[in-house]
Amino acid sequence: MKLAANANRKEEEEQAWRLYGRKHLKLTNQNSVGFLKEAKKQDCSRNKITKNINMKAVPRTPMRVPKTPRAAPAHTHPEKRRDVSNKQQDPVNVFCRVRPLQSEGDLTCMRVKNTTTIALNSQDQLLHPKQNGAQREIQYIFKHVFQPDSNQQEVFAAVAQPLVENLVRGRNSLLFTYGVTGSGKTYTMTGNARHRGIMPRCLDLLFRTISDYQAKKFVFKPDRLNGFEILSEEDALLERQQEMNQRFAGAGRFGFRRKDSDPEIASQASVEPTPLSVLDEDNMYSVFITYVEMYNNSVYDLLEDTGVQKSLQCKIIREDANHQMFVHGVTEVEVKTVEEALEVFQMGQKRKRMGNTILNAESSRSHSVFNIRLVQAPTDCQGEHVVQDKHTITVSQLSLVDLAGSERSSRTKNTGVRLREAGNINNSLMTLRTCLEYLRENQQLAGNGAAKKIPYRDSKITHMFKNYFDGEGQVSMIVCVNPRIEDYDENMQVMKFAEMTQEVQIARATPMKPDLGLTPGRRKANKLFKIAVNNLNELGIPEAKQLEVDVGLVYSLGPDFPNYQMDTPETECKIQELMQYLEQRIEKRRKLRANMDIKCDNFRQLLMNLDRDNLQLRTELASLKAVYKQERERSAALENKVRIHESSIDVLNNTVSKRERQIQELTQKLSEQDYLLTQKEQEKEKQKKKFNSKLAVESDKNKREFDMKLREQRAKMQERMRIKDEKLRLVSNILQSEDVPSLPRSQSSENLLNDKERGGGGFTARTESSAPATTRTDIYCTPRHGLAAANNRHRRSRSAGDKWLEHRAANPVPLGTIMQPYLKNRKSVTKLTDMKELTGHGANKYCLVSQEADTDGDVETKLYKGNVIPTCGGGAQVVFDDVECLKQKSPVHSPPRKRPSNGNLSASAFGGPLPTSTTGLTSVQDVASRCNLGIEGHSSKKSKM
Numbered sequence: 023m024k025l026a027a028n029a030n031r032k033e034e035e036e037q038a039w040r041l042y043g044r045k046h047l048k049l050t051n052q053n054s055v056g057f058l059k060e061a062k063k064q065d066c067s068r069n070k071i072t073k074n075i076n077m078k079a080v081p082r083t084p085m086r087v088p089k090t091p092r093a094a095p096a097h098t099h100p101e102k103r104r105d106v107s108n109k110q111q112d113p114v115n116v117f118c119r120v121r122p123l124q125s126e127g128d129l130t131c132m133r134v135k136n137t138t139t140i141a142l143n144s145q146d147q148l149l150h151p152k153q154n155g156a157q158r159e160i161q162y163i164f165k166h167v168f169q170p171d172s173n174q175q176e177v178f179a180a181v182a183q184p185l186v187e188n189l190v191r192g193r194n195s196l197l198f199t200y201g202v203t204g205s206g207k208t209y210t211m212t213g214n215a216r217h218r219g220i221m222p223r224c225l226d227l228l229f230r231t232i233s234d235y236q237a238k239k240f241v242f243k244p245d246r247l248n249g250f251e252i253l254s255e256e257d258a259l260l261e262r263q264q265e266m267n268q269r270f271a272g273a274g275r276f277g278f279r280r281k282d283s284d285p286e287i288a289s290q291a292s293v294e295p296t297p298l299s300v301l302d303e304d305n306m307y308s309v310f311i312t313y314v315e316m317y318n319n320s321v322y323d324l325l326e327d328t329g330v331q332k333s334l335q336c337k338i339i340r341e342d343a344n345h346q347m348f349v350h351g352v353t354e355v356e357v358k359t360v361e362e363a364l365e366v367f368q369m370g371q372k373r374k375r376m377g378n379t380i381l382n383a384e385s386s387r388s389h390s391v392f393n394i395r396l397v398q399a400p401t402d403c404q405g406e407h408v409v410q411d412k413h414t415i416t417v418s419q420l421s422l423v424d425l426a427g428s429e430r431s432s433r434t435k436n437t438g439v440r441l442r443e444a445g446n447i448n449n450s451l452m453t454l455r456t457c458l459e460y461l462r463e464n465q466q467l468a469g470n471g472a473a474k475k476i477p478y479r480d481s482k483i484t485h486m487f488k489n490y491f492d493g494e495g496q497v498s499m500i501v502c503v504n505p506r507i508e509d510y511d512e513n514m515q516v517m518k519f520a521e522m523t524q525e526v527q528i529a530r531a532t533p534m535k536p537d538l539g540l541t542p543g544r545r546k547a548n549k550l551f552k553i554a555v556n557n558l559n560e561l562g563i564p565e566a567k568q569l570e571v572d573v574g575l576v577y578s579l580g581p582d583f584p585n586y587q588m589d590t591p592e593t594e595c596k597i598q599e600l601m602q603y604l605e606q607r608i609e610k611r612r613k614l615r616a617n618m619d620i621k622c623d624n625f626r627q628l629l630m631n632l633d634r635d636n637l638q639l640r641t642e643l644a645s646l647k648a649v650y651k652q653e654r655e656r657s658a659a660l661e662n663k664v665r666i667h668e669s670s671i672d673v674l675n676n677t678v679s680k681r682e683r684q685i686q687e688l689t690q691k692l693s694e695q696d697y698l699l700t701q702k703e704q705e706k707e708k709q710k711k712k713f714n715s716k717l718a719v720e721s722d723k724n725k726r727e728f729d730m731k732l733r734e735q736r737a738k739m740q741e742r743m744r745i746k747d748e749k750l751r752l753v754s755n756i757l758q759s760e761d762v763p764s765l766p767r768s769q770s771s772e773n774l775l776n777d778k779e780r781g782g783g784g785f786t787a788r789t790e791s792s793a794p795a796t797t798r799t800d801i802y803c804t805p806r807h808g809l810a811a812a813n814n815r816h817r818r819s820r821s822a823g824d825k826w827l828e829h830r831a832a833n834p835v836p837l838g839t840i841m842q843p844y845l846k847n848r849k850s851v852t853k854l855t856d857m858k859e860l861t862g863h864g865a866n867k868y869c870l871v872s873q874e875a876d877t878d879g880d881v882e883t884k885l886y887k888g889n890v891i892p893t894c895g896g897g898a899q900v901v902f903d904d905v906e907c908l909k910q911k912s913p914v915h916s917p918p919r920k921r922p923s924n925g926n927l928s929a930s931a932f933g934g935p936l937p938t939s940t941t942g943l944t945s946v947q948d949v950a951s952r953c954n955l956g957i958e959g960h961s962s963k964k965s966k967m
């Protein structure tokens with residue numbers, strides 16, 4: 023270590039000599055001090071001018087050099103994601119690594135044709151090449167194909183080294199290994215103690231590159247939101263002390279005591295790669311690592327400080343302010359050496375879920391993501407400390423992903439937990455395939471047509487790397503294949519996926535370096551300057567103590583110092599050359615200074631002009647301000663007016679809305695009242711109907727009672743008449759026997775009596791059914807037309823059968839019943855206007871059909887049947903002896919139907935309206951009256967005769 027330090031120091035000293043001239047310093051110390059002073063003075067004066075210009079010009083002059091906006095790291099620009107379409111794009115770099123066969127007897131299904139092409143043969147093709155001659159082998163082209171005998175260094179150099187360069191340049195990269203279980207993904211990514219994989223080599227190269235440019239620990243501190251803060255030197259020191267105390271107390275960050283470097287780890291870190299030359303030497307760097315795994319579609323932090331409770335907590339993936347995906351609350355460990363980084367990795371590796379399967383003794387059961395995050399920020403103008411501005415930080419990330427292998431349960435014979443794991447692994451790989459497939463399709467559409475929604479969120483692994491595919495960076499994939507013939511089918515799928523992935527384009531990251539206007543190379547110059555001052559101090563030159571480090575533009579002038587070796591006989595000559603060179607430089611500087619003086623004068627002139635302009639502008643501004651003030655007052659007055667109007671509009675609006683509300687309320691009330699009114703009317707209508715039906719029932723009842731009384735009275739009268747008749751007959755017999763001339767019947771006292779008794783009342787119809795027509799002795803008469811007596815001798819001819827005269831309404835309601843009245847020999851009439859209607863057809867039976875609506879609204883058909891008996895005067899009378907009632911009823915109760923009016927049923931039969939009663943009794947009376955009319959017609963006719 024000491025030797026290395028000495029060697030470093032020697033190199034730095036030599037650089038210092040090269041820069042300032044050893045001989046100059048050695049031979050003429052005074053001169054050298056003068057030279058340094060001179061150089062410093064010139065640079066200082068130049069710097070001062072620049073500073074003055076900046077300081078004075080910044081607030082006012084538009085000529086000031088605008089402060090270059092801080093260029094945030096490429097991946098931290100929010101706008102960047104939106105601009106992705108305009109950026110240059112690179113396809114995903116797909117490499118293929120063929121692992122060696124496990125045993126020599128194994129058959130292979132693959133043939134590496136050249137460094138980019140691989141050919142696949144099926145078992146059939148291999149075993150029967152002639153039969154399947156027509157079937158050609160399938161070829162796949164990759165960016166590079168690694169033969170089975172390729173070593174880890176080759177793979178690293180071709181695949182990962184460019185990604186480490188990206189990392190140092192501030193760009194993000196993603197590298198993942200993909201393949202069937204046991205195909206060598208973990209071997210390629212991590213390797214083992216003897217064959218280091220990509221990850222330890224990346225760390226190695228990175229630390230070798232940034233070794234002298236690392237910031238002190240804790241200068242950069244993660245802010246837990248995927249960003250970083252810059253701590254002051256003092257705060258960082260405190261943190262370091264705290265950490266050291268913890269370490270001495272026994273427990274490190276991960277609950278384990280840090281041992282001296284593990285020999286296995288040390289062996290992994292022992293190879294010496296050449297440092298990269300892409301480093302910005304004016305920046306300070308820190309490396310942070312995170313290590314997470316995605317197991318059964320859940321994210322676990324493998325570096326989590328679990329404390330006493332041993333199990334890992336499931337984490338969530340979030341998007342930071344710059345649309346970068348990150349695992350929330352993940353442990354970010356700052357590491358200063360490869361050994362430290364590998365030690366942390368090994369800690370995480372122990373927690374990673376591995377399993378023993380038929381196809382791989384140490385099979386990864388989860389996808390693991392090892393992130394190397396490089397934080398860099400520029401140093402201040404002295405090149406010593408980091409600029410205390412967190413916006414100057416650039417964070418870049420290299421994500422190394424070891425995907426779990428796809429596996430077919432038929433081959434692995436997994437059961438239980440392993441089977442579930444395999445299901446989850448296959449699902450997440452399927453999501454990865456789908457995402458890349460959709461991405462490719464969307465890119466091929468190039469805005470023509472609807473883009474598909476890419477299901478990044480379906481799996482944690484795709485969700486985690488969404489910003490690589492949607493944003494920018496570089497994506498590389500190593501497809502690992504096992505060339506065994508048994509893996510042919512699965513390899514085929516892997517190859518197809520690889521082929522498709524190569525067509526996916528990723529936007530190229532273009533990080534913008536923060537330009538703070540500081541001198542490039544200041545850090546190195548500062549270092550060399552310090553060495554030179556030390557040398558002067560060692561030589562005992564007192565002025566050396568007064569020298570202050572000031573890094574000026576001198577270091578960026580012209581070419582580098584030539585490299586001189588001072589230990590040869592030509593040294594003197596070379597020193598002469600060097601002096602010449604330096605004199606040239608001094609001359610050049612003098613010229614530049616003169617030039618600068620002129621420029622300064624010009625600039626001063628310019629400033630003066632500007633000042634004049636400024637004065638003019640100020641006067642203009644003052645007058646404009648006065649105008650502006652007036653305008654403002656006017657506009658204030660107008661605004662006041664507007665306010666007043668607005669308030670009155672508000673009041674009016676309020677009134678309008680109040681009125682509208684009132685109208686609404688009134689309308690509502692009105693509609694309620696309307697509703698109530700309609701209800702009441704309906705109620706009234708109902709009541710009316712009810713009342714009417716009650717009234718009808720009552721009047722029917724009354725009529726019935728009246729009829730009954732009438733009938734009783736009539737019976738009594740008839741009885742009395744019969745007695746009188748008897749008496750009269752006896753009297754007449756007596757008279758006849760005593761030769762008393764007989765009186766005409768029309769003048770009989772009986773009639774007188776009848777007339778008297780009936781009091782000139784209307785016609786009545788006999789409806790007795792008990793007394794046979796043949797024995798009837800009743801005589802019907804009218805006061806006007808005389809007697810209508812039945813012919814007592816009339817006999818019905820039984821042999822001829824009954825002849826019916828059916829008297830019915832003109833438009834009867836169809837009965838529609840199965841049972842129909844049986845009237846065999848009949849004639850139907852609708853009117854009985856003439857006596858001939860009754861007698862002319864030789865009818866001996868009369869049937870009056872009446873249809874009424876009952877109280878339920880059902881149609882009731884009644885057939886009043888009687889005998890037609892010729893009267894003595896040549897007319898006929900009907901004696902009713904039977905009533906048939908036909909009624910149709912609904913099996914379910916139906917609401918009362920609209921009844922057909924009585925007029926409709928009977929008016930047509932009698933040529934005029936009939937009583938409106940709907941009861942059976944009324945009907946009877948109605949029938950009687952109709953019949954009566956019939957008789958009256960006969961009587962009238964008779965009287966005419």
Ligand SMILES: Nc1ncnc2c1ncn2[C@@H]1O[C@H](COP(=O)(O)OP(=O)(O)OP(=O)(O)O)[C@@H](O)[C@H]1O
Nearest residue numbers: 121122203204205206207208209382385386426427
């Ligand atoms: N290129 C190679 N050279 C030598 N050995 C190899 C190579 N590739 C893989 N192996 C060996 O094969 C075995 C399986 O490899 P590895 O564990 O890397 O497979 P894997 O693809 O990661 O499997 P899984 O997906 O199940 O985790 C290991 O013992 C490894 O050492």
